[in-house]
């Protein structure tokens with residue numbers, strides 16, 4: 001079958017109908033890797049607290065390319081200006097070997113196992129065996145040199161691929177692109193206050209990881225977290241125990257491009273509100289928790305902030321879900337905090353890596369509380385297991401269809417822009433408006 005050129009197929013204006021092929025076309029997915037993940041966008045790679053000592057490293061991903069996030073030595077004169085975090089590709093310059101296999105570790109240098117090419121922590125090539133050949137004796141008895149690299153072989157030109165790195169409040173981002181704007185500009189002034197609220201001036205504490213592979217297109221995860229329509233309908237747990245209901249106070253914020261977003265909300269007291277729970281089949285009025293420590297929510301002082309949108313007033317959200325295009329979600333759900341890293345794996349799947357964290361000055365009780373509440377999330381979480389499953393069902397639906405299928409994304413209209421309620425799909429439309437621009441669709 002001769003498929004038309006993928007990007008000319010999105011004929012209609014706007015972004016309120018997304019064609020199914022946007023999730024299933026392998027050629028389009030390759031273009032997404034080039035233009036989005038390897039293009040002028042900042043991708044999340046990890047938290048600074050994961051690599052506290054010099055030489056500590058962690059394997060991570062930018063798109064499908066594996067990278068190493070490592071803490072390098074910092075020269076005394078550069079202290080204060082150099083954060084010391086390097087991100088290099090896990091690919092030997094010699095034969096392309098993915099030389100580092102340990103997910104976490106500490107290294108003085110990186111050595112490829114195949115021919116022992118050795119790299120400094122910043123990715124510079126430090127040495128390689130037999131570079132200057134092997135000393136031998138010629139047939140006439142005179143000393144000679146056998147082999148070796150050409151005399152003009154430039155060590156400096158054959159290090160590991162180094163990515164640009166920026167660290168914001170302990171979050172580490174990297175990009176392959178020289179064209180990406182500075183990170184704070186990339187995130188923008190509308191999203192920044194919500195990152196400041198969680199991270200600014202705080203030392204993080206690493207609590208643990210979950211990982212899962214979800215058989216759906218990576219964009220579906222971004223959509224899921226930009227979608228305030230579903231939580232009060234899909235998630236029995238949320239609705240029944242009062243963590244999310246369609247009538248609670250909410251705000252949808254986005255950057256000027258529509259690519260990043262924040263869903264900000266304040267939980268209600270749970271139980272029944274006839275207007276919004278009637279007909280919601282996931283609402284179970286008589287369901288109770290055997291262990292109610294899961295909902296032992298304790299408000300924290302940092303929750304309350306000056307309202308960036310209304311000077312002179314304060315707000316105290318219990319939920320902020322921040323989607324930073326294209327690679328990470330930063331979650332605050334009551335006392336549970338995590339980053340969720342999206343690692344694409346072909347057009348029909350992605351790895352989803354959850355890093356749960358707290359703060360260095362948390363009491364042991366608060367740490368236990370955060371860990372307990374983390375059971376709502378992750379691959380088998382009381383809430384998030386639902387999302388993984390419907391994403392799989394979505395992809396299954398798209399696959400069954402031909403060229404004509406498309407999603408409908410028109411709750412709250414067909415336009416883009418922020419709102420002061422959650423009965424809207426505006427954040428999804430906004431992301432696809434940006435996506436169409438980047439992809440020339």
Ligand SMILES: [Fe+2]
Nearest residue numbers: 224230231387
């Ligand atoms: Fe959800």
